[in-house]
Amino acid sequence: MVEFAVGSRQLVALEDLESYAGALWHELPRGAVVWLTGDLGSGKTAFVSSLTSVLAADAARSPTFALVHEYSTSDGMLAHVDCYRLRSAQEAIDIDFPELTRRARAVFVEWPERGGGFVPGPDAHVSFAHADNENERWLERIA
Numbered sequence: 001m002v003e004f005a006v007g008s009r010q011l012v013a014l015e016d017l018e019s020y021a022g023a024l025w026h027e028l029p030r031g032a033v034v035w036l037t038g039d040l041g042s043g044k045t046a047f048v049s050s051l052t053s054v055l056a057a058d059a060a061r062s063p064t065f066a067l068v069h070e071y072s073t074s075d076g077m078l079a080h081v082d083c084y085r086l087r088s089a090q091e092a093i094d095i096d097f098p099e100l101t102r103r104a105r106a107v108f109v110e111w112p113e114r115g116g117g118f119v120p121g122p123d124a125h126v127s128f129a130h131a132d133n134e135n136e137r138w139l140e141r142i143a
Contacts, residue, residue: 009140011131014046020139021051024124030076031101033120035112035143038128043137044110047126048080051108068095076105083109089116 002019004010012020028034036044049060057071060080067085071078079100086092092115101107101120112119125143 004139004141006141006143009138011136012139014043014135014137017043017047017050017137018054021047022054024126024141025051025054025075025106028106028123030105032106032123033097033101034106034108035119035122035125036108036110036128037112037125039130042128042130043139044128045080045082046137047128047139048078048108052078068100070104073105077103079104079107081107081109083111083114083119086111086114089114089118092116092118 002023004020004023024034036047038044045060052058052060052071055073055075055078057073057078060069060071067082069080071080081095083092095115097107097118097120109115109119112122122143124141127140127142129138131138
């Protein structure tokens, strides 16, 4: 298992995302909220997809068209939310984060800044950035 500590910034090969996603999952408390930030195509959905693979859940789909996808795991439900298409922060009310965090083992939120104050603060925050090599991404553990 890799170490993915707060304050670390690491260059990660896409095929190694599972190790980082799994390390994060195992330290999260029940009902945790994880913010995933970064440019389009920087690896946020790939990170969640890697996690569903580690947890032997259904393969993650991009939640851009359905704002919320839920995945059953042996450790509890994983919720994947994408706020990218919200036209205003007010629309995040319909996601019902209080209910979602009550039911979920963890909620991973892409583009949390678009949901404004309606998105709960993060228990963990991972920032993604493109790297020179298209098969690698920079991951920074902010919280």
